[in-house]
Amino acid sequence: MKLITAIIKPFKLEEVREALAEVGVSGITATEVKGFGRQKGHTELYRGAEYQVDFLPKIKIEVVVASDKLEATLEAITKAAHTGKIGDGKIFVTSIDQTIRIRTGETNESAL
Incomplete structure (x- = not known):
């Protein structure tokens, strides 16, 4: 099992959610965060x-x-979040050792 963490632009959330549903991903967690990478923020008036x-x-x-x-x-x-402009985001992949569904006690891939 793998944990995928993706940092994307806010207006791309719905497109990414729909793309994940099409490939059979049944659940996601989305959090509003703030940060910067190479774009280093911007100036506002x-x-x-x-x-x-x-x-x-x-x-x-x-x-x-x-x-x-x-x-x-x-x-x-990647396809759903891509705009071709700086700040499109990053994807991180991490291995998951164990998963447990609290309600039923199912473990690992059956808990997904």
Whole structure:
């Protein structure tokens, strides 16, 4: 099993959710986060004063998939979140040792 953590632009959330549903991913967790990478924030103008915004709004998506669904899931996220502009985001993949569904006690892939 693999944990996929993707940091994407907020307006791409619905497209990514739909793409994941198409490849059979049944559940995701999405969190509003702030951060910056190479784009290093931007400058905004408010009431005539210019100020620097260092942390940009992003969405962090977390999904656990069976190892055999990994490539299809990564491709779905990549295609749906892609704009071709700086700040599209990143995807991190981590191994998961054990999963337990609290309600039923199912473990590992049957718990997904």
